[in-house]
Amino acid sequence: DTAVSQTPKYLVTQMGNDKSIKCEQNLGHDTMYWYKQDSKKFLKIMFSYNNKELIINETVPNRFSPKSPDKAHLNLHINSLELGDSAVYFCASSQAAGGVWYGYTFGSGTRLTVV
Amino acid sequence: AQTVTQSQPEMSVQEAETVTLSCTYDTSESDYYLFWYKQPPSRQMILVIRQEAYKQQNATENRFSVNFQKAAKSFSLKISDSQLGDAAMYFCAYNEGGSEKLVFGKGTKLTVNP
Numbered sequence: 001d002t003a004v005s006q007t008p009k010y011l012v013t014q015m016g017n018d019k020s021i022k023c024e025q026n027l028g029h030d031t032m033y034w035y036k037q038d039s040k041k042f043l044k045i046m047f048s049y050n051n052k053e054l055i056i057n058e059t060v061p062n063r064f065s066p067k068s069p070d071k072a073h074l075n076l077h078i079n080s081l082e083l084g085d086s087a088v089y090f091c092a093s094s095q096a097a098g099g100v101w102y103g104y105t106f107g108s109g110t111r112l113t114v115v
Numbered sequence: 116a117q118t119v120t121q122s123q124p125e126m127s128v129q130e131a132e133t134v135t136l137s138c139t140y141d142t143s144e145s146d147y148y149l150f151w152y153k154q155p156p157s158r159q160m161i162l163v164i165r166q167e168a169y170k171q172q173n174a175t176e177n178r179f180s181v182n183f184q185k186a187a188k189s190f191s192l193k194i195s196d197s198q199l200g201d202a203a204m205y206f207c208a209y210n211e212g213g214s215e216k217l218v219f220g221k222g223t224k225l226t227v228n229p
Contacts, residue, residue, distance in 0.1 A: 016139065031215050041204055043219040056216060094215050101210065103150050104217060106160035
């Protein structure tokens with residue numbers, strides 16, 4: 001199936017731990033993103049990469065570090081987890097074709113709970 | 116910065132009836148895209164409908180249609196013949212042409228009553 005897949009779907013961890021979320025897309029898209037959805041359901045962009053190059057880096061703590069080994073993968077590593085990091089993290093991808101942009105294809109999200 | 120406002124935190128509709136969700140946005144650009152995404156309890160974000168600002172014709176996808184008023188910066192979503200499966204959070208989103216960043220509104224929770 002063509003898709004954006006994220007692992008894990010659920011992640012429960014203690015404060016102070018380091019964790020990673022992985023994302024892979026097989027759509028051939030050039031651009032990938034990380035969004036955070038908070039407890040009030042608000043979606044905010046964190047990072048975007050275009051063909052392995054960092055394009056958008058919003059105001060995000062340095063504890064969050066994205067890594068894109070190739071254009072099909074974008075991982076998110078979080079150091080020293082805090083209670084406030086609890087949220088749903090979405091990966092997405094997109095592609096512009098012939099000057100037209102069709103929006104995002106989202107992964108199914110990772111619910112991170114920090115205890 | 117572009118902003119997207121959804122003024123209705125919650126809406127409800129009877130099954131088989133029609134409901135309209137509101138969205139306004141703020142931009143000084145003339146070239147942009149607008150989207151509605153649906154997020155059911157499964158958490159998956161699903162594209163409902165997409166509108167290109169330069170197209171005057173309102174986009175439609177089966178029971179879903181938009182009323183795009185460019186001068187008023189308004190982009191409402193109409194759901195006809197509502198079904199129980201339409202119950203979800205609906206997010207309006209804006210994208211400036213040439214950028215690949217989506218800015219989302221805060222969402223409207225739609226309940227469909229049987």
